[in-house]
Amino acid sequence: MKAGVVTFPGSNCDADVFHVLKNIFNIDTKMIWYKDKNIKGYDLIVLPGGFSYGDYLRSGAIARFAKVMDPIIDFAEKGGLVLGICNGFQILLESNLLPGAMKVNDNLKFVCKNTVLTVINNKTPFTNQCEKSAAIEMPVAHGEGNYYIDKEGLKELNENNQIILKYKNKKVNPNGSINNIAGICNKERNVFGLMPHPERCSEPLITPGKSDGYNIFSSIISFINKRGGKIAK
Template structure:
């Protein structure tokens, strides 16, 4: 499986994602510039956290018009895995690949700490190695991480099991339904505000985020094996 880490002007977690995949998981991963127009040689795409284009207008609003985005949209339509964390999640909602929007935290303050989460859906390419309702802890670092959607959209997310992670206990930003991460209806696009790439080694505090990437790699391996038959 060959994985692309897309780099936008203002991305600052691209190295974190790259090293989590390359150094810890020993995956085949490459940086891809926002200026590129093709993802033809890749099997999965990762959108990192940070402040793309300085978060002007809205978080992710300008990145959504980058050269690379039509390729990412087409990539997702083909059913291939697309992952976005923090600013990457914001870009995915701005691009219409995920429903809803991320607004300012209820506190109107930047929040940076480790939070507890519940894994709500293990039947995705990103969560198969977690247990249903497993409690994990991951870091967050955002000012605009409060998930919002209308009641009809929220009901669909619940009904279709598209809510993958929820904040457990304390809700750090006011997200509706305690939403920390969701997928599209097909389940191949995941956006989440917490940073699993910052929790892949015991040296970093815990390894609770590692299985996001191991699940993805296992999913890719299974897809290749199925194609061989």
């Protein structure tokens, strides 16, 4: 298995994801520069968190025009696994790989803390090692994580089981997102965007001390190992 982590100008969780894939899971992992037009041989592409292009204009709005996005969209359309974390999720929305949009947090402040989530769908490449309906913990750190989608879109998300993660309830929802949504996938299940940071909770040593993020990465690896080299080569 080979993973790639994209560095946009202003990405700041690229090294963190790289560390987890490379050093915790011993996966062959490469950094991908945002100007690269050719990406070949990957099984997983991660769009990491951060402030691509300073989040100027709107988070993710400029990054979607980076050269690397064309081959990534192509990769996704061919069934390659794409994981967008935080700013990466925002970029996936801006590039229409996922439906909906992101608004500023409802309290208008940046928020960094641990959150309790519920796994809504565990039959995906990204959550197959999680228990369904289990309460898991992952930290968030964002100023624009207030996910929004119109009524029809929401209905569609529900009907297709595209909602993968929700904040446990309204009280612990850190940003005011609609239906407490924290992470969604596309219909085909190969593109997943989430606001919480699994790479920040894959080792019990570091704050917040839980390691529920580990299961997200192990789900991906398990999926790819089972699938073998069938897609996106």
